[in-house]
Amino acid sequence: MNTVLAELHDKARAALDxxxxxxxxxxxxxEVVLGENEAAFRRLAxxxxxxxxxxxRDLGVDLPGGHLGMPLLVAPTAFHRLAHPDGELATARxxxxxxxxxxxxxxxxxxxxxxVAAARAVDPAAxxxxxxxxxxxxxxxxxxxxxxxxxxxxxxxxxxxxxVFGRHRRDAEHGFHDLPPGLAAENMRDLPxxxxxxxxxxxMSPTVSWRHLDLLRELTSLPLWLKGVLHPEDAVLAVDxxxxxxxxxxxxxxxxxxxxxxxxxxxxxxxAVEGRVPVVxxxxxxxxxxxxxxxxxxxxxxxxxxxxxWGLAADGEAGVARVLDALRDEFDHVLALCGGRGLADLTRDxxxxxxxxxxxxxx
Ligand SMILES: Cc1cc2nc3c(=O)[nH]c(=O)nc-3n(C[C@H](O)[C@H](O)[C@H](O)COP(=O)(O)O)c2cc1C
Ligand SMILES: O=C(O)C(=O)c1ccccc1
Numbered sequence: 185m186n187t188v189l190a191e192l193h194d195k196a197r198a199a200l201d202x203x204x205x206x207x208x209x210x211x212x213x214x215e216v217v218l219g220e221n222e223a224a225f226r227r228l229a230x231x232x233x234x235x236x237x238x239x240x241r242d243l244g245v246d247l248p249g250g251h252l253g254m255p256l257l258v259a260p261t262a263f264h265r266l267a268h269p270d271g272e273l274a275t276a277r278x279x280x281x282x283x284x285x286x287x288x289x290x291x292x293x294x295x296x297x298x299x300v301a302a303a304r305a306v307d308p309a310a311x312x313x314x315x316x317x318x319x320x321x322x323x324x325x326x327x328x329x330x331x332x333x334x335x336x337x338x339x340x341x342x343x344x345x346x347x348v349f350g351r352h353r354r355d356a357e358h359g360f361h362d363l364p365p366g367l368a369a370e371n372m373r374d375l376p377x378x379x380x381x382x383x384x385x386x387x388m389s390p391t392v393s394w395r396h397l398d399l400l401r402e403l404t405s406l407p408l409w410l411k412g413v414l415h416p417e418d419a420v421l422a423v424d425x426x427x428x429x430x431x432x433x434x435x436x437x438x439x440x441x442x443x444x445x446x447x448x449x450x451x452x453x454x455x456a457v458e459g460r461v462p463v464v465x466x467x468x469x470x471x472x473x474x475x476x477x478x479x480x481x482x483x484x485x486x487x488x489x490x491x492x493x494w495g496l497a498a499d500g501e502a503g504v505a506r507v508l509d510a511l512r513d514e515f516d517h518v519l520a521l522c523g524g525r526g527l528a529d530l531t532r533d534x535x536x537x538x539x540x541x542x543x544x545x546x547x
Contacts, residue, residue, distance in 0.1 A: 185222075186471040188510035189491045195498035196267070203358045204266045208493045212350035213441030217434050221468025224445030228477050229536040231543065233523035241519050242526050243512065245485055247462055248407035248428035249339025250311030253283030254512045255479055255527060259433075259466045259487030260315035260341065260411075262291035265367050267497035275496055276303040278504035280310035282512070287313045287341050287487070290328065291386050293363070295370040297335040304336070311338040315411070318342055318396040320389045323376040325396065329403045331371060338407070341431065342400060345412025347390035350439040397425050409464070412439070414449040416456035423460050429484075430457060433466045436489050447478060451532070454482030472514025476522065480530040 185193075197205055211218030243254040258279050265271030272286075272294040279286040280303040288299045296314055303310040314332035319325040332340055355361070363369070369386060400408055407428035412435060413419050419430050432450050434443035443449075446467030454463050465478045466487030478486045488511065495503035524530060536543050 186510050186514055188506055189470055189494070192491070192498040192503055192507060193494040195503075196494035196496075200267065200497050203360050205497075206354035206358060207263075207266070207352075207360055208261075208490060208497075210352050210354035211437035211441070212352060212439055215353075215437060216441050217443050217445070218437030220445040221434070221437055221447070222470060223468075224447045225468055225470070225474045225477060227538050228447070229538050230473070230476055230480060230518070230522055231534045231536055232521060233529070233534070236523045236525065236529075237520060238525035241516055241524060243516060243519075245527060247285075247464075247484060249313055249409070250285050252285055252485055254515065255483075255485040256469075256475055256508070256511055256515070257285040257464070257485055257487050258287060258492050258508075259431075259436075259489040260287040260289035260343070261489050261493055262289050263293050263363065263367070263369075264493070264496060265293035266363070267493050268500045270500055271496075272299045273302040274501035275492060275504050276300075276310075276312065277306050278495075278501045278508065279303065280306040281505060282508040283307070284508065285311050285313055285338075287315050288337075289315045290317055290371050291369045292371060293367050293369065295335075295373075296332055296337065300335045300337060313337055313339040313341050313409070315341040315343055316400075317346060317387055318344075318392045318400065319387050320391055321377055322396075322399055324387070325399065326403055327375055328371065329400065333404060333406065339409060339428070340400065340404060340406050341409040341411050342397060342427075343411045343435075344392075344397075344418075345414075345433065345435050345439045346388045347392060349388055350435065350441075352438065394421065394425055397422075397427075401426055413453060414443060414446075416452045419453045419456045419463075423457060427461060429462045429464060431464045431466060431487065432483070433487070436467050447474075447481065450478065450481050450483060469511075472511055472516070472518045475511065475515040476518045476524075476530055477535060479527060480532055480534045482532065
């Protein structure tokens with residue numbers, strides 16, 4: 185793990201209520217997938233190319249929904265005010281200052297309009313995306329999409345890996361089922377049909393289907409990303425249903441504990457999509473080397489979840505800024521070490537599975 189991220193993780197662990205630390209840190213079931221997301225990166229190596237460097241490297245990438253100054257965005261995570269009183273406002277400011285995208289969660293503790301305003305106060309060109317769990321009640325879905333549009337969001341990320349909420353043993357042991365008094369899922373206020381269940385199982389249903397994605401496609405002209413895709417056939421279906429991009433993710437090991445490591449699922453999805461839409465990878469990214477490996481395997485960018493929460497808990501906006509700066513700096517360094525002049529030089533032939541000598545594949 186990147187040393188700055190490790191330091192901030194330690195500080196966050198010390199600063200947080202242990203119940204809230206476990207909520208953020210934990211995974212589903214026996215936490216096999218949680219561990220595998222990071223372990224799988226350590227099983228992969230990157231072959232350097234020699235004598236072809238450049239003095240500086242352009243790290244920018246254009247995605248449907250905005251320009252990223254580095255190939256890394258902030259994945260949606262719930263309830264930032266459990267980490268710091270400024271919550272998503274602090275995250276949004278640090279992410280905008282770093283020149284990348286925050287995907288703000290439907291389960292945020294600050295309303296989406298305020299999150300976008302905080303980002304734009306730092307950089308008027310900042311893009312914030314809204315993460316949505318499709319709802320069984322179409323009126324509720326429409327209301328949430330309208331809130332995201334009115335707020336000025338530049339894309340909607342539809343999370344598809346949560347037909348039911350994952351079972352988190354740590355939360356069950358602590359009896360953590362609801363937010364403390366004074367905090368709320370602010371985007372969920374005053375929706376049609378009244379309140380939607382407890383805060384820890386926001387409107388999830390196994391009856392959510394491709395029809396709901398089609399409805400979203402009709403409801404908004406914003407780019408739609410589908411998050412939580414692992415099967416290559418689902419990636420093809422998503423393209424058929426006119427998504428603008430795909431996020432390969434196992435929800436940071438918080439949903440099915442039988443899923444593969446996210447980076448191991450990536451190459452097959454990239455192959456199935458055949459370049460028609462960009463693919464983002466999240467899960468287990470803990471350093472610049474992980475970013476480089478994911479890009480070499482075909483990701484256009486990566487998402488980071490927990491490291492941002494650790495930065496936020498450790499030192500608010502400044503902590504998130506340090507996380508993003510450390511990842512950008514380390515990624516740029518790794519790229520230089522590999523003879524990369526730009527992102528296009530990270531190709532699949534560079535990736536080696538440790539202990540096998542096999543290149544160009546993963547897993
Ligand atoms: C505490 C926590 C809350 C999360 N909440 C959401 C959420 O509300 N919606 C969503 O799509 N993903 C959610 N995720 C998953 C992240 O978007 C992302 O897939 C995952 O954190 C990436 O793995 P990483 O934490 O190893 O970087 C959450 C993850 C964590 C750790
Ligand atoms: O904790 C999570 O992983 C998550 O996705 C979530 C979603 C809705 C409410 C709370 C958490």
